[in-house]
Amino acid sequence: MKDSEKNVPSVVVKRLPRYYRYLSELLNQGVKRISSNALSDKMNVTASQIRQDFNYFGGFGQQGYGYNVEYLHGAIGDILGLNDGDTMVIVGAGNLGKALASHDTFEKRGFKLVGIFDNNPDVIGTVINGKEVMDVSGLEDFIGRERVDIGVITVPHGAVEETVERLVKSGVKGLLNFSYMELKLGKDVAVENVHLSDPLMTLSYKIKENKQESKR
């Protein structure tokens, strides 16, 4: 890690996936260069904010001349670790687990789904997106053998704590947690808590704001 990469504020880290997504789009469109102003327009972040964000990682481009899209895309992908080939398992093959197992963007971003687990005999053995659902009793063995990096948690509320414990003990390096619980773990295991109701609440705020503006 470069010194400049240390202590990057979490708001900046959270913007990196957005930059990466947008640069992927530009790449697909065959765009070679983009100015920080054009990037700014698209991203709803000021151009100076973008330059500030990028400075945490050493800059990336020449001001005025703009950024090389392919280079910037690759560099941000590296920073995000998308070229590390992280593997993941999904625990909980309900509707959300199934939706995520079929979500083709994960693979496009460099993640490899290697297993789906459930404890329901009716679900074990069914096939989701070409993968057979395995019995969760074999979770630890599988993770140890395959050296799985990430556990995605989509089990019902009552099973969250046990699932977290088993995943952590088995040696996963990160958890993507879709349960209502806000997990906090030790330094060795990274966590991202996803709360599907958060964007709905933000949307509600924006709707309310629009209503009030139209009343003026």
Added chain:
Amino acid sequence: MKDSEKNVPSVVVKRLPRYYRYLSELLNQGVKRISSNALSDKMNVTASQIRQDFNYFGGFGQQGYGYNVEYLHGAIGDILGLNDGDTMVIVGAGNLGKALASHDTFEKRGFKLVGIFDNNPDVIGTVINGKEVMDVSGLEDFIGRERVDIGVITVPHGAVEETVERLVKSGVKGLLNFSYMELKLGKDVAVENVHLSDPLMTLSYKIKENKQESKR
């Protein structure tokens, strides 16, 4: 809207759902008061940042003495518009649509799911979480009649543009968009784009950071 509510930065708006969730938890635990320091610990935001955030909405509490949990919870809920009883429809009853239709947190946050739509004859008429999936051909009529506030988009890629157009024409006030497309609409319709791969990318960053730290 109070003058102080104008031009709230979007990072602050994005933190409001997290405050609200945490305060809901505290309420459930019977906690009456919380200091900004305790709130700060739990939220991974500095105490001064919390005070700054709350100042956009006129403050809420006395420094040193802490915040009244019930009052703060209610006030933030009001700001988020959670007491407006917003109604919503889900368009696309695939795995993700089903998962969201069964997501009990939406209702807990004050949103009311009034309809689920699909275009697949095998899916129309099936029941999800007590609601019968309706034929999407009746979408406009239903939204007009029921004055639906929010459209949740969980259709396959190819159907996104048409779905957005139909929802907007029917008069919804906001879209919760789970498609890969980053939607931008006119001022009248609010949008939240949800990209399920973003938290996975952020997790990947954290995993990489942990690895590099343990190598030092």
